[in-house]
Amino acid sequence: MKKIILAWPDDERIAEFENALAASGAEILRCGSGVGALEAVEEYQDIMLAVIAEKLADMTGLELVGKILAVNAMIGCAVASRLSAEDFHEESEGLGILMRLPLHPGVQDAAELLAHLKRIGLIARKNQVDVA
Amino acid sequence: MKNGRIAIPSEGNGGLDGLRAGHFGHCDVFTIIDVKDGAIESVSTIENVEHVQGGCMVPVNLLGGHKVGAIVVGGIGMRPLMGFKQVGIEVYHDDQRAEIRPVVEDLIAGNLSVIADDQVCGGGH
Numbered sequence: 001m002k003k004i005i006l007a008w009p010d011d012e013r014i015a016e017f018e019n020a021l022a023a024s025g026a027e028i029l030r031c032g033s034g035v036g037a038l039e040a041v042e043e044y045q046d047i048m049l050a051v052i053a054e055k056l057a058d059m060t061g062l063e064l065v066g067k068i069l070a071v072n073a074m075i076g077c078a079v080a081s082r083l084s085a086e087d088f089h090e091e092s093e094g095l096g097i098l099m100r101l102p103l104h105p106g107v108q109d110a111a112e113l114l115a116h117l118k119r120i121g122l123i124a125r126k127n128q129v130d131v132a
Numbered sequence: 133m134k135n136g137r138i139a140i141p142s143e144g145n146g147g148l149d150g151l152r153a154g155h156f157g158h159c160d161v162f163t164i165i166d167v168k169d170g171a172i173e174s175v176s177t178i179e180n181v182e183h184v185q186g187g188c189m190v191p192v193n194l195l196g197g198h199k200v201g202a203i204v205v206g207g208i209g210m211r212p213l214m215g216f217k218q219v220g221i222e223v224y225h226d227d228q229r230a231e232i233r234p235v236v237e238d239l240i241a242g243n244l245s246v247i248a249d250d251q252v253c254g255g256g257h
Binding site: 066069070072073074093094095096120 | 188189190192208209210211212214215218252253
């Protein structure tokens with residue numbers, strides 16, 4: 001089973017978003033800090049995606065993306081941000097962010113993110129997560 | 133470089149006498165140069181693969197699958213740079229010349245530098 005890191009402070013407002021990601025069949029690894037997320041990246045080789053809050057206690061979401069890339073650039077990343085699309089593009093250029101998320105993403109955001117993963121081949125079509 | 137396979141992001145049909153592409157991820161083809169004993173042994177091309185936003189690892193995996201050992205870029209983002217390194221492809225830098233041949237000759241002669249992590253594009257820089 002492929003894994004998704006959810007690097008996010010405890011927040012009940014994203015429960016439906018998390019459930020929708022889990023419904024894809026992926027195993028969700030909850031990490032409350034950037035360091036915790038990086039430990040998971042080091043430990044597991046089958047992480048396909050990191051979904052990251054705008055700011056964690058120990059680093060910003062974009063800082064965490066840069067640190068993840070240094071370990072495993074194959075992990076796709078989606079990051080929450082209050083920036084405009086244009087400003088976010090400027091701030092994140094080169095990091096290869098899959099999607100900018102709202103600060104409190106919901107079910108529709110999860111659906112769009114999973115659809116995007118399918119388009120770039122990180123997960124198989126027909127809602128199948130384990131890729132042979 | 134004495135032996136190995138070089139990839140050059142290229143415009144149009146590519147080839148040793150062709151022109152380099154400014155954005156490696158969206159080039160038309162990759163010109164592939166096989167080097168043996170410090171000389172060009174053969175030249176071929178690989179079609180690039182279309183990719184959407186966030187799919188910048190597509191060309192990394194493409195070239196990794198073709199056993200490329202070195203690529204020359206004019207600029208590159210942090211993710212593909214890290215990706216190339218992690219699949220064992222060295223990334224060299226030349227943002228001055230549009231022609232493929234002199235850049236290849238310089239790489240073989242050891243006159244090009246590996247791009248540094250702080251030379252990547254973007255991130256508000």
